[in-house]
Amino acid sequence: MLAPFSEDVTGDTRMTARAMEAGETGDGRPRQPRKRSWPRRDPAVEAQGDYGTLAPRLSRGVLIGVFAGFCAVTLTNISTLPDLGVLPKVFAVLDTLALLALQLLYFSRDPIKVRTHTGIAMNVLQAALAYLPLLVFHHAWTGMPGFVAGTALLVLPAIAAWSAFGLVVLSMTLYQASAGFEVTDTVYIFVSTSITGLVVYGLTRLSTLVKEVNAARSELAEMAVARERLRFARDLHDLLGYSLSAITLKSELTHRLVAKDPERAREELSEVLAISRQALADVRSVASGYRELSLEDESRSARSVLAAADVDVQMHMNYDDLPARVTTVLATVLREGVTNVLRHSKAEQVKICVRQNDDQVAILVVNDGVPDEPMEQVARSDNSGSGIHNLSDRVTALGGLLSAGVGTDGRFRLTAAVPLRPGVKPDLVTEAA
Known part of the structure; x- marks a missing residue:
């Protein structure tokens, strides 16, 4: 019943696979061996081993x-x-x-x-x-x-x-x-x-x-090798944790919709394909040591993923143009918050709020699905150094503050504030707009 989607995506994939097996490109030309362009090392770095x-x-x-x-x-x-x-x-x-x-x-x-x-x-x-x-x-x-x-x-x-x-x-x-x-x-x-x-x-x-x-x-x-390993593990957690959770969730949803709503299943598969492509790009960015995230794209993706998990999402995004480093950190906080909701909670409602003024920008992620084990304890139990501790390091590097915990109303709050001007002491947002 998903024949149109199979022709658009699966058919192309199969054609590409047959062409690769035949040693040809997609247009029928002989496929040339791929040349890998390895980064050249600094001769001074290569000589350090002998000099040591x-x-x-x-x-x-x-x-x-x-x-x-x-x-x-x-x-x-x-x-x-x-x-x-x-x-x-x-x-x-x-x-x-x-x-x-x-x-x-x-x-x-x-x-x-x-x-x-x-x-x-x-x-x-x-x-x-x-x-x-x-x-x-x-x-x-x-x-x-x-x-x-x-x-x-x-x-x-x-x-x-x-x-x-x-x-x-x-x-x-x-x-x-x-x-x-x-x-x-x-x-x-x-x-x-x-x-x-x-x-x-x-x-x-x-x-x-x-x-x-x-x-x-x-x-x-x-120490440099250890820092690089830590960065690699941290970025993999932040980037792929969310992507793999979203792919798993949407694949399960697609499996249930195949017989009931083929058109909706096709849309979900398209999103799975987009997320998987983004995950591949994220892995490449981790390997290259540079990545930049869009807060707008992450908020749109978060809404889609949470909606697929039958979670009621309320978003209040009030911000202007922000520096790339700030938007990347806020997007990372949003990713981690949504990932924790999908992995460790049974939330029915999630509120996401981003506020900006002349001095700072803050993000707040609130959910009502607090598990038996507090989410901050879940994050601390990760021996790899990721989770809430990882986010705190990223936010602190920009002079900001991060807080995670259960409030008096029984809801879990993840909030971060980053200053936009030197010397400004950030103020954490505790309630959504």
């Missing part, structure tokens, strides 16, 4: 290279000393390796972890390894105490650290002066020890900061 591991390794490599270079210079100076036996040279190598290992394996860690009593003890041990060889190697070993000065800045509190740094530099300057060297050599030791200490401190802090920045960047990337 390269930067800490590079900083660590520079740190090891510089410290090893300081030790190599000292060992070179020792090798030039006359009448120095093999045993002292072996001792110099072992002592240098111990200083280098202590600096790289312990003091190059997180500064918070080395600022302990153990760290101070290790600094004292480092001082012993750096100062005692002076008794054997004299001026050839004067480059090593600079490590103690730099480590003191890492381990000790600020005042104590700079005091220890100054003592190390002063001790090496006095040692050089007491050995009878010229003033230029003494000044050289003063500058050399100071620079060595600052380089040790600076490179160690730089290496740890690179690690911290890399870890923070990874956390930010994970």
